[in-house]
Amino acid sequence: MEISISSVKQSYFNILALFLEGEKMETRFVKCLLKWGLQLNLTQSDIDAPGTNLDKIKFAQPADKVAKLEAIYHLVHMIYLDNVVEDVELEVASIYAEKLGFKRQIVGDLFKSIATKDSDGALPQDLRKEITDFLKIQGD
Secondary structure (H helix, E strand, O other): OOOOOOHHHHHHHHHHHHHOOOOOOOOHHHHHHHHHHHHHOOOHHHHHOOOOOOOOOOOOOOOOOOHHHHHHHHHEEEEEEEEOOHHHHHHHHHHHHHOOOOOOOHHHHHHHHHHOOOOOOOOOHHHHHHHHHHHHOOOO
């Protein structure tokens, strides 16, 4: 299954909304989110699209297990965009995954496992399977 860049961008804006809803966002999180936006090649039309107006953007909880799976998969995709996994990316990912209803420690273990895989040998379907297996273990 091919990943849709437009659906990854939607997930990006949902992550951004989550952090914008907080009272104060740490600079390192801002840098991480800006980096992902640049790597996704966001355009002015992406930013101006309905539902992405930064003044009105709201975090939306994915509706079901499949939507949560896609959100986690998109998150992993964003982490891998530059083939460099940074601690701050894993922290942002853990905060977002926790907001999706997963336990922070277990999510941290999943992302560490994914991050330490040989990126040259990790195929998208392998990552999707690992994430799917993770969700089955969670019983979500």
